[in-house]
Amino acid sequence: MMYKVYLIGFMGCGKSAIGRRLSYLLKMPYYDMDKEIVKIQKRTIPEIFEQEGEEYFRNVETEFLQNFRNESCIISTGGGVAMNEENVQIMRDTGLVLYLDATFHDIWMRIKNDLNRPIVQNSTKGELEQLYKHRKRFYKKAKHITIFTENRTLKQITEYAGYQVNRLKGE
Ligand SMILES: Nc1ncnc2c1ncn2[C@@H]1O[C@H](COP(=O)(O)OP(=O)(O)OP(=O)(O)O)[C@@H](O)[C@H]1O
Ligand SMILES: O=C(O)C1=C[C@@H](O)[C@@H](O)[C@H](O)C1
Numbered sequence: 001m002m003y004k005v006y007l008i009g010f011m012g013c014g015k016s017a018i019g020r021r022l023s024y025l026l027k028m029p030y031y032d033m034d035k036e037i038v039k040i041q042k043r044t045i046p047e048i049f050e051q052e053g054e055e056y057f058r059n060v061e062t063e064f065l066q067n068f069r070n071e072s073c074i075i076s077t078g079g080g081v082a083m084n085e086e087n088v089q090i091m092r093d094t095g096l097v098l099y100l101d102a103t104f105h106d107i108w109m110r111i112k113n114d115l116n117r118p119i120v121q122n123s124t125k126g127e128l129e130q131l132y133k134h135r136k137r138f139y140k141k142a143k144h145i146t147i148f149t150e151n152r153t154l155k156q157i158t159e160y161a162g163y164q165v166n167r168l169k170g171e
């Protein structure tokens with residue numbers, strides 16, 4: 001049976017870091033949506049935002065989810081993917097949605113100096129915290145399972161995610 005595992009959550013919550021490790025643990029292929037989109041578009045995410053605007057990028061994300069290969073795999077999504085109802089529908093119809101819940105404090109420490117996230121580049125800390133609060137309810141609504149990450153190592157989070165995938169697959 002085809003079964004995808006989607007990791008959702010705010011920028012810096014650990015989707016890519018956990019996705020990679022979970023792939024190794026479960027021996028399933030792994031794809032990072034942001035990286036796949038960069039490959040397809042042949043330009044970086046800041047370039048796509050700059051040259052085409054955010055709305056264009058959001059459409060590319062939805063097309064990616066609609067068309068991505070039909071195989072069991074782990075996908076770390078972009079931080080904005082769960083804001084769109086159609087995206088959520090596709091994810092829930094084709095697999096298991098895991099929300100990595102991190103505190104804004106942890107997130108800020110991880111993302112504040114990252115040049116590859118246009119939304120961070122173009123916002124103040126206060127604006128990002130507002131966005132974090134706004135998005136939280138969308139992640140909660142989209143997810144099957146919430147994984148709390150505060151004070152947990154990447155290894156602990158990966159093992160818990162693996163346990164949930166094994167428990168829920170085939171349901
Ligand atoms: N629980 C954790 N403990 C220690 N480091 C962590 C933890 N979670 C994430 N990190 C680190 O924080 C950084 C950001 O994580 P990551 O790139 O996986 O976030 P992301 O959710 O993929 O963000 P984006 O949506 O912007 O792609 C990475 O260097 C990662 O190793
Ligand atoms: O939270 C967001 O809206 C984004 C998160 C990143 O993963 C990228 O998809 C992009 O920088 C937008």
Ligand SMILES: [Mg+2]
Binds near residue numbers: 015
């Ligand atoms: Mg990522």
